[in-house]
Amino acid sequence: xxxxxxxxxxxxxxDEGKGKFVDYLAQKADIVVRFQGGNNAGHTVVVxxxxxxxxxxxxxxxxxxEVVIANGLVVDPGVLLEEIEKIxxxxxxxxxxxxxxxxxxxxxxxxxxxxxxQAKGKYAAGTTKRGIGPAYADxxxxxxxxxxxxxxxxxxxxxxxxxxxIKKKIICAFDPNWCDNIDEIYNEYxxxxxxxxxxxxxxxxxxxxxxxxGKKIIFEGAQxxxxxxxxxxxxxxxxxxxxxxxxxxxxxxxxxxIGTIIGVVKAYTSRVGQGFFPTELHDNIADQIREQGHxxxxxxxxxxRIGWLDLFNIKYSIMINGIxxxxxxLLDALENVDPLKICVGYELEGTKLSSWPIQPxxxxxCKPIYKDFKGWKSRSAKEWSEIARKGYDALPDEMKSYIQxxxxxxxxxxxxxxxGPNRSDTIVxxxxxx
Ligand code: IMP
Numbered sequence: 447x448x449x450x451x452x453x454x455x456x457x458x459x460x461d462e463g464k465g466k467f468v469d470y471l472a473q474k475a476d477i478v479v480r481f482q483g484g485n486n487a488g489h490t491v492v493v494x495x496x497x498x499x500x501x502x503x504x505x506x507x508x509x510x511x512e513v514v515i516a517n518g519l520v521v522d523p524g525v526l527l528e529e530i531e532k533i534x535x536x537x538x539x540x541x542x543x544x545x546x547x548x549x550x551x552x553x554x555x556x557x558x559x560x561x562x563x564q565a566k567g568k569y570a571a572g573t574t575k576r577g578i579g580p581a582y583a584d585x586x587x588x589x590x591x592x593x594x595x596x597x598x599x600x601x602x603x604x605x606x607x608x609x610x611x612i613k614k615k616i617i618c619a620f621d622p623n624w625c626d627n628i629d630e631i632y633n634e635y636x637x638x639x640x641x642x643x644x645x646x647x648x649x650x651x652x653x654x655x656x657x658x659x660g661k662k663i664i665f666e667g668a669q670x671x672x673x674x675x676x677x678x679x680x681x682x683x684x685x686x687x688x689x690x691x692x693x694x695x696x697x698x699x700x701x702x703x704i705g706t707i708i709g710v711v712k713a714y715t716s717r718v719g720q721g722f723f724p725t726e727l728h729d730n731i732a733d734q735i736r737e738q739g740h741x742x743x744x745x746x747x748x749x750x751r752i753g754w755l756d757l758f759n760i761k762y763s764i765m766i767n768g769i770x771x772x773x774x775x776l777l778d779a780l781e782n783v784d785p786l787k788i789c790v791g792y793e794l795e796g797t798k799l800s801s802w803p804i805q806p807x808x809x810x811x812c813k814p815i816y817k818d819f820k821g822w823k824s825r826s827a828k829e830w831s832e833i834a835r836k837g838y839d840a841l842p843d844e845m846k847s848y849i850q851x852x853x854x855x856x857x858x859x860x861x862x863x864x865x866g867p868n869r870s871d872t873i874v875x876x877x878x879x880x
Contacts, residue, residue, distance in 0.1 A: 451663045451705030452880050453690050456670025457763040459717040460688075461741070461750060462710040463775030465489035466864060468505040468666045470872055474880045476661040478506030478513050479653065480668060481696030482686035484520040484551060484581070486574040487668035488744025492867070498536065499744050503529040504666050510539050516649045517545040518686065518696020520581035523596060523638035544642060545649040546594040552606070553631055554613040555580040561620045571682045572719030574745050582675075582685035584609070596639040597646055606632055650698025657703055662880055665693050665704065671763035679806055682721025690767040706879055708861060709769040711760060711852065713777045716741050716750040722810045725753035725789045739779035754816065756789040757855045762802035764856055771876065773862040774852065777845055778830045778871075784821030786848060789814040790855055819851065820844045827866060834871045838863070841873075 452471055456462040469491075472478050485501035491508050492498075502525055504513040515521060521544070533540045555577030562579065563570045573579060584590035589609055595601040610628050617624045657663065667690070673683035677691070686692060690707045694700060714735055717723050727735075732752040735741070741750040763769075780786060792799045792812035803809055822842040825833070833840045841849075841863075853860050861876040 449706070449878065449880060450660065451657070451665065451703065453665035453667065453693055453704055453707045455667035455690050455707065455709055455767055456688070457672075457709040457711050457760045457767070457769070457772070458670055458715055458756070459672050459723075460670040461716050461718070461743075462670060462712040463864060464667060464710045465491075465505045466775065466867070466869070466872070467708070467710060467773050467862060468664055469509070470862070470869055471664055471880055472506040472509050472511050474662065475506070475664045476512060477653070477656060477663045478504040478511050478666055479516055479663060479697060480504045480514070480519060480666050481516045482518040482688055482692045483668035483684065484576060484578050485522050485525045486576050486578045486684060486745060490744055498532060500529055500532075501745055502526050503533065506664065506666070507533050507540060507542070508536065508538055510541070512541040512543070514543045514649050514653065515545060515548060516653070516697040517547040518692060519545070520549045520551050520578055520585070521593065522551040522576065523635065523642055527638060527641055542645045543647050543649050543652055544593060544645040546592065546597075546646050547648070547650075548593050549581055549585045550591045550593060550596050550635070551577040551581045552591065552609070552635070553626060554610070554617060555584070557617055557624070558613065561617065565620075566681075569681050570720055571684075572721075576745070579685045593642070593646055596635060597643040599636050599639065602636060602639060603632055606635065653697055653699055654703075657699065663699075663705075664880075665690075665697070665699075667692075671766055672759060674766075677766045677804075679721055679804070679809070682719065682806060689763070706771065707767050707769055708879070709760075709764060709767055709772045709858075710775060711755075711772050712775050713780050713848070714739070714755050715753040717753070718743050718746070718748050718750050722806055723751055723753055724792065724809060724812055724814045725756045725787075726751055727753050731783060734783060735779060738781065739776050754787040754789055754814070755852070756814065757852065758789055758791050758814070759802045761856060762804065764858065769858060771859045771861040771879070772852075772856065773864070774849060774860060775864045777849070777863060778825075778865040781822060781824040786819040786821050787816040788819065788848075788851060788855070790817050791815040817851065819848050830866045831868065831871050834865050834873055838873050838875060841865075
């Protein structure tokens with residue numbers, strides 16, 4: 447096992463609590479790298495009782511670790527600059543490298559995101575409206591604007607003007623009154639470029655050089671495997687490979703150097719946006735778990751949809767990522783729910799399926815097969831912290847059975863367990879990962 451580097455990826459629909467484990471492991475790392483997505487992600491960080499929300503900045507910036515926004519991202523420069531200022535306001539030293547080949551989200555990408563969603567009808571994913579899909583679409587069409595263009599005003603002017611002329615025609619087909627001012631966009635983005643220039647490097651060369659020097663790197667996934675563009679629940683996902691397979695194209699780090707891949711499993715399932723969700727709950731249990739788990743989107747504030755843990759689709763994610771170790775988050779948020787259910791398979795027209803069917807049109811017809819588990823009673827935040835301090839043996843017996851069932855069903859090792867929001871509310875079962 448390559449113990450120098452770790453990748454952390456979500457195994458369901460996002461919001462599994464990846465940030466907390468990245469934060470925990472980042473203490474031992476030198477560099478934290480984001481490799482895909484954009485400011486559609488979100489994590490909340492608490493410093494001196496004050497909550498800060500970040501969307502594009504890699505976790506680890508507040509630990510004053512070196513952070514890298516690699517080439518696989520689409521970057522909204524205005525949002526990135528706001529987050530840079532926030533880090534400085536908190537009084538932290540920022541050590542950021544921004545890839546010259548990451549792509550830029552432009553104002554018309556955000557407009558198109560909304561218009562395309564309307565046009566998609568029942569196939570709309572319920573996006574964050576941050577322009578993620580349209581920016582990745584321009585990247586794939588090979589007329590996207592990269593960070594290198596952003597920081598070179600002449601290139602920016604030429605490429606932006608050409609792109610704008612096309613986008614204007616498309617947007618006006620939906621909304622004839624749309625008229626944005628190209629000079630305003632250019633001036634705004636040229637200024638962003640001026641302010642970001644100091645951070646821009648070829649991050650692929652930089653990261654490979656750091657790896658050769660023996661630096662420890664964490665690859666921080668955003669969103670999660672089932673939202674991934676190639677191996678997710680298409681079209682109800684995002685536009686990047688939100689799994690470990692996205693690391694090499696998203697960073698320029700070759701696969702053999704990536705290291706251990708850790709999958710994050712939340713003790714139940716949540717989802718934002720559209721798309722059939724087989725284990726979804728629509729009753730007061732969903733409300734209870736949503737409140738106990740604070741399941742409201744960091745990026746959009748939307749209440750998240752809640753359901754039972756689905757180990758059948760997580761098994762698929764385990765296969766895609768090649769996972770041998772998982773961490774389990776938010777077990778405390780299931781307190782006082784009894785009985786608990788875990789989905790261990792799907793039935794389609796009376797037949798038990800052998801693997802997750804991936805195709806939404808098939809998943810929609812499936813019925814989850816559940817196993818019941820006894821729940822555990824509620825405790826105060828202080829009591830959960832005390833249990834975490836004592837370690838695994840101090841967990842309620844019912845919780846241990848629930849964890850054991852996850853381990854056996856997925857055939858993986860459990861590396862860490864989280865039973866509260868603080869860094870210290872983490873029980874580490876394998877401390878030789880990094
Ligand atoms: P987009 O990434 O904004 O294009 O949204 C596409 C889909 O991914 C929508 O269903 C979003 O709700 C979902 N999504 C995007 N980012 C996140 C995230 O960080 N957590 C959970 N869902 C996300």
